[in-house]
Amino acid sequence: MIALRRILRATELGSKQLARTFRLTTSQLIVLEILSERGQATAGAIAARAGLGQATVTALVDKLEQRGLVARRRGEADRRQVWIELLDEGRRALAEVPGTLQTRFRDKFTGLEDWEQAYIVAALERVAALLDADKIDAAPVLDVGEIVERGS
Structure with missing residues (x-):
């Protein structure tokens, strides 16, 4: 239980630091990273890549668009399709953010031997x-919630 609490606490602290320092949630950061990789994407493509629901991605994009980090535009061939693209301000925000907890974990985890990865996954699923x-629906994004700015 102590190890689980440490993991939860690390997640919470990382998310709070991201929110406090960069005014981004982990989920918002992941959307920006996906757009940085792809250049542009639909909400459905972002949702599939991030393991989030399309409605959640739409809400995240709304917030990012309000901050001038991303923009929506209609498809040229199919006007029903809406593309989301990363703006220069979004690129600057990404450049300022240090490696997140998820990124550090992914980088270290993928460096492990296949058998060790399988062992860790099996142990965590057993826990x-x-x-x-084990039946609780959970996105693969570690996030503690929305950013709320306090009165100045």
């Missing part, structure tokens, strides 16, 4: 089952 949490 989830022991906690009766």
Whole structure:
């Protein structure tokens, strides 16, 4: 349980630092990273890549668009299609953000041997089952919630 609490605390602290320092949630950052990789994408493509629902991605894009980090535009061939693109301000924001908890974990995890990766995944799935949490729907994004600015 101590190890689980440490993981949860690391997630919370990382997300709070990201929110406090850069005014971004982890989910918003992931959307920016996906757009940086692809140049542009639809909300559906972002949702599939991030493991989030399309409605969630739409809400995230709304917030990012309000901040001038991304823009929406209609498709030229199919006007029903809406493309989301990263703006220069979004690129600057990404350049300022240090490696996130997810990025550090991914980089270290992918450096492990295949057998060790499989062992860790199996152990974590077993822990989830022991906690009766194996049926809970959870996105692969570690996030603690929306950023709320306090009065100045």
